[in-house]
Amino acid sequence: MSLSETKQKKCICAGLLAHVDAGQTTLSEAMLYVSGNLKKLGRVDHQDAFLDTYHLERERGITIFSKQAILEREHMRLMLLDTPGHVDFSTEMERTLQVLDYAILVISGSAGVQGHTETLWKLLEQYRIPTFVFINKMDLDTADYDTVLAQLKSRLSDSCVDFSFDRDAAQRDEEAAMCDESLMEAFLEEGVLTQEQLRHAVVHRQIFPCFFGSALKLEGVEKFLDGIQAYTVDPVYPKEFGAKVYKISRDPQGNRLTWMKITGGGLKVKTVLTNAGLSVQEEDVWEDKVDQIRLYSGEKYQMADSVPAGSVCAVTGLKRTQPGDALGLEPVSIEPVLSPVLTYQLILPEGTDVPSTLRSIKQLEEEDPQLHIIWNERLQEIHIQLMGEIQLEILKSMIAERFGLDVSFGEGHVVYKETITAPVEGVGHFEPLRHYAEVHLLLEPLERGAGLEFDTVCSEDKLDRNWQRLILTHLAEREHLGVLTGSPITDMRITLLSGKAHAKHTEGGDFRQATYRAIRQGLMKAQSMLLEPWYAFRLEVPQEFIGRAMTDIPARGGTFDPPETDGTYSVLTGTAPVSSMRDYPMEVVAYTRGTGRLSLTVDGYRPCHEAEQVIEQAGYQPEADLEHTPDSVFCSHGAGYPVKWNEVEQHMHLPLTYQPAGEKKQEEQVISRPVKAAYSSSAQLDKELKKIFERTYGTIQPRAFRSQKAMRYDQPREVLRQLEPARDYLLVDGYNIIFSWDDLNEIAKDNMDAARQVLMDMLCNYQAYRRCELILVFDAYRVPGRAGMIDSYHNIHVVYTKEAETADMFIEKVSYEISGRRNVRVATSDGIEQIIIFSHGAQRVSARAFREEVDQVNRQIADAIQRQNQR
Ligand SMILES: Nc1nc2c(ncn2[C@@H]2O[C@H](COP(=O)(O)OP(=O)(O)OP(=O)(O)O)[C@@H](O)[C@H]2O)c(=O)[nH]1
Ligand SMILES: [Mg+2]
16 A cells, blocks of 8 residues: 555544443444445444454453454545443543544434443543434334434534435435524525535534444444544644654564554654654653564455555554554644543452563553552552452453453542642752752642643743753652642643753753652642542432432432432432442342432542541651652752752742742842852761761771671672671662762763772661661672672671572572661662562661661761861
8 A cells, every 4th residue: 555545545543432242243233234335234232343353342242442444435444443441441542532633422222321421521522523413223113203313412412413424415404503603694695505615614613514323223324424524524644743642552473563644744664763853851762663564454354555644543563652652744633532440459369479461561551651560668559540340350360361360459449639829839849969949939729620730830941941841850750749639730730830950960860859849848838638539420210219319429428419200200410429439330229129210420630528638547747758758958068968948948949939929028138149059079077077076976886797708609698707796787779879879970070989899888878877787789790700799888887689680589588688687778770670678577678778777877877067167
């Protein structure tokens, strides 16, 4: 297939969306069949539908993954995307929205508009997707034309217009003209509307053409295709390359597929794609070559050497793409609207190696980023976010299938969020030796459902544009946690007010630190509010049970509109917290003996109805969460020291600029102080410190090894025999720490020996103060000739591991030997690889947290020095 061949036809990407069981897979099948693209008509109920290809889909008769089919007509190529209708898979559905030219909303003629249909409608509005409606199952006796059309108009939009071809055209045009002023003008002038005018109205979402039929009986399907052909416009694309990634999956052979729509130019195989130039962190930039371009239709695919703009294809060879990636000229995608509101503990079978399993399970998160698979250090648990029980069951089967693991899940809990009630200015300062950054952020509450917005009002004269961009990236790059329960923050605008860099000492990482700290400092100052997810519900019960329903809902913290009566049924609509409604569907079934219907759709977040209990239960201590510390680091006499969040404003270098309403403007005399450039070499400082330290605390004994000489070891456990018995042990993963601490990392770039030396000196101070048995471990391969040696350096031990033995392995073995009997801590990097150390009871300290401790010790020593000097 070549670029030129395909371009003569109108090429449209249309997604089928619906409430579960409305018949979208059946409709796709029917459309492919009647247009001659499918020889044999399959059927969902016979487990041979063209688009329900995955075995779990066939077994259950529901769609789980979105899938593509290519429908060729004489003058039109339709790229159909079938999506799952079940709410539990709605994040999968939402991912396709970013690539659709048109949506086909399928409604069951007998079930009518459902709660989920309204959710879909809102999404289509948000993504501004022109929409056709197909009312299916009209073959059933329970389907009624007038009822459904009235429902469409009242619950979705007045602009839903019957476009059936057998309808009186004049009547249709008159109805269409009511939807828009300019259409009305045209209609009054001409008495009819042209196809062109209607097309224009459809693409601008002024009209939603509706068609009726039966997918199963192939009725109205051909006409529907005619309608799509007649009332759609061929999208126009720019010449320069652009593409939007909407999905990551794996084929049966395990090849990683990146699903994308080409939105500009075209794509040829062997092209090198990159995400560089987009606002990503340097370490996240990738560059990969397109290996194959596959045009899928159902399970089968054709390979193409090149595809034109407008195509939807799967590409192999890209290793680091993510759903939502915008490549080339494509603008950044909007954040997904739907997200799971339940979180579950994922329980691995006994004896499973947690870190390696976690790494492989993370593969699933690539495919569904909304799963949010996290390792909760505090609870020592894997947590995963899900939409509901069906997704949970499917995930369990998939994990068994792909990874051979029989996992189970803990009881689900709702996912809380936090926001603030009034604006506040947050300040973060980060200035360890040879580093510098200060950031001031304005945190303002936004209306519910707004999410997070980032902005800057900082003048570029004050802070260079590049630093500002970096700060905005840091704001967006991770989830920021609130201070009530440690849940993610939302519904806030965060604006960069001012910031300061140092001409020599500022590095990118410094602004990250200052930014994170500024947010948390602001949150500590602010009045926070806990939010919880709410459902919009629609409860239909026989009239005799309406009294029961009306007492149940308030008891569960919900509210409702006055009940309506629909024949023998009463209908109650309203909203209620997810947390208290989770078991209600079962209860409705029970008390109505199966005659009641309850539909629940997530309706965003609102203030938590039992905030106090939830906060108390969470037991979250924001100041103890060192990964999200609200405190800052300042510098004095060449040494960094921590400053508590509530004292930061007495030390900051830039003035506050936000004026809370009604408060008098602060004097601007707190103008920036000169940044301290003083830096005395660490060795010199250490010598000085040691002298004074010894005066204060007595001589530092080299208590280290019984034998003072360096020695070789064979088994890591032999190292232990060399140690004085102690209560507390600290194992430090040397290179991990060097690379994690910005200042050491900087030194290491020029001179690794020097970096090692500085670390050793710092740890000597630390050991002297904390009196633990400290073992610093370096991978041997970087220090020729020392492999397998244990050395003593003043009051600490330094181990150079043997060849083919990593520091990790050494630490694991040694910590295993001592833990259980002693208090063992391991200081290492912030990655997740090291969780293993926990499994035998040793405690892991992240590089960042350990740095805080070391800095704190230094500060205490500095205080001691000061006291000494004052005597
Ligand atoms: N009577 C009748 N049944 C239909 C029609 N279309 C689909 N069905 C039946 O409705 C059921 C659901 O059809 P699907 O096509 O799987 O529905 P879906 O919307 O794809 O469902 P999910 O993918 O699970 O959301 C099946 O049993 C179909 O046979 C129709 O036009 N008339
Ligand atoms: Mg389906």
